[in-house]
Amino acid sequence: MSRVINPDSVGKERKRLTRAVVLALRELMLQPEPNDNSKDLAAFIAIALGEIFNTVDQSVAAWEKRGYWVKADRFRMEWIWTQRTSEAMREAVLTGDWAKVAENAAITAQKLMSTQVPVRHRLGTPWVGSWKKLAQEKRNPDEL
Numbered sequence: 698m699s700r701v702i703n704p705d706s707v708g709k710e711r712k713r714l715t716r717a718v719v720l721a722l723r724e725l726m727l728q729p730e731p732n733d734n735s736k737d738l739a740a741f742i743a744i745a746l747g748e749i750f751n752t753v754d755q756s757v758a759a760w761e762k763r764g765y766w767v768k769a770d771r772f773r774m775e776w777i778w779t780q781r782t783s784e785a786m787r788e789a790v791l792t793g794d795w796a797k798v799a800e801n802a803a804i805t806a807q808k809l810m811s812t813q814v815p816v817r818h819r820l821g822t823p824w825v826g827s828w829k830k831l832a833q834e835k836r837n838p839d840e841l
Contacts, residue, residue: 707752714745714752717823719812721745722802724824731795733828739790739798740831741824742805746783750776778808790828791835 725738753776757769782801789797
């Protein structure tokens with residue numbers, strides 16, 4: 698019996714999400730003032746950073762199974778900022794604190810500075826509707 702290869706690994710998902718976050722950051726920086734599009738962009742960044750953090754444990758599970766504890770811990774430490782920044786960004790977006798949104802966006806941009814997004818990407822605009830999703834998560838945290 699041959700190996701089963703999953704083409705949709707968590708590493709690929711994390712890479713896709715980081716590219717989408719970089720694209721959203723670029724678009725957010727072009728906004729002259731906070732509007733509905735800015736809310737969508739900031740909410741998407743918060744949600745995507747949380748999803749990136751959720752992929753970390755799945756990635757290190759194989760290393761821990763083989764006893765590579767140091768490698769797993771280093772990888773976790775490399776991505777722990779996504780959880781903190783996601784929570785801070787969520788709070789800032791939901792309260793309308795655009796100074797904090799800008800601060801968290803700058804932190805995220807600095808961390809993802811080396812991420813390359815091709816000019817002809819196929820990411821589209823994944824942030825459309827993110828504000829509504831984030832506001833709904835706040836109202837019904839147990840349903841999601």
